[in-house]
Amino acid sequence: MAGKNRFGLVGKTALITGGCQGLGFEIAQNMSREGMQVIIADIQKKKGVDSVEKLKKDGGNAEFFYVDLSSSDSVKNMVNEVVEKYSQLNLLVNNARANSNLTGEEMSLEDWELSMKVSLSGAFYCCREVIPVMSKIGEGCIINISSVAATSICNEATDYHVAKAGLNQLTRHLAYWAGPKGIRVNGVSPGFVIKEENIERYEADKNWKERYEWCHPLKRAGYAEDISNAILFLASDLANFITGINLVVDGGLTLSSPGDLLTRYIQENG
């Protein structure tokens, strides 16, 4: 299909959890610019309302709904309210997370539990509520934001690595069982993504930039736009035969092995 609706998303409805800031907001913005009705679900009310205002100023259609992803009741209520108003949901992006950035030894048990509840269970609760809604029209798309941390060790955050690994298998399992209902479920795994507030520094600080260039075959760190474009593709009609995959968007970061990195380092530094 040619025309402005090449992705087949214009006029459809997208629900993005954690959509009021960071990557979530970038995703919301990309979908909004593509002509989707965007619903931002987040626990932060003020940021949620502000982000919706930004999208509207940009010419989009957006609304904020409060949700506490650690509570299955809250998720159920939120999805019910959304469906009450918009009748249908065509795209769910499970983006929200709560992570401690601490190792298993350092974090508290509360941190661990909250992290699992929001980052992993939260995604599950949303899928659980949204899949029946999508089944009614026999089509839908769910995208889980994972991370290369699901399969490689990136930093200290034990909970993050575990939640993302769990999310990857959730993607595959749901793709298998929701496929016959016309629902595609896919994951996107970003590598290093420069946060918006750090972009200026990244562009300006040669040393910092060089470190990223060194470990990426594509010689740069990622931007939120790289991730949101991958999501746009997976959500679109162009990806109609793709389900159960995990699309790694990391500029080649995870291609190398420690041995290869060591060899390169020795070669370059003597």
Added chain:
Amino acid sequence: MTYRCAAITGASSGIGRAIALKMAQENVSVAIFARRIDRLKKLAKEIKALNPQVMVFPFQGDVRDKDSIERFLSECKANFGELDIFINNAGIAFTKIFTNLNTDQVQDLVETNFTGSVWSIYHVMRLFEKRKRGVLVNISSTTVLKPSPTVPLYAATKLGIAGLVRAMEEKHLENKDIKVINIIPGPTLTELIPDMVGEVNNESLISPDDIAHWTWLAINSPKNCKVSNLVLRNSGKF
């Protein structure tokens, strides 16, 4: 419920044109379909001037051609995305005793008003049923309510389509997200009038803007209280 875009057949004049303008006023983007592309382009300019925020998509087509409507809907999807509202309005009329119509006129009336509407409703309901949402508005006529000596074949085509529309309405009555609305105007001040009733003063006719006003209200009825048939009358003569 926010309606984002609507498609209107027979939009180059009369009721179709008035509905297109009303939609645009209410921030609904419009795809306007008619045979007269010059009129459509003029209307598109008017709409953009009225509300620069809405999109307008003029499409030259003929409802008598089954592929024309199908292509129209396909291009609506390509340009607009999901269609919310379809106004089945295209129609013609001749005021003649039935047996005095020439064969071309008989054929035109049946093919435009009846067959054309069948193709429109067929393609649109397939779309709406697949998505399980959508609003179909059929522009009917009070000539379906009682015998019509002045426009018998016109009345027959309208009555035939009324049968199809009410079947669609019944089928989706309990579906909150599909509305099928039958608007039944008495004689309205449109280009059909000189052909329809000969000498008549404009005060006894309804304004297309009023039809558009009530159509918009009917479309926006609450989901659990849908407008089924809406008769709009002025003069008791017709």
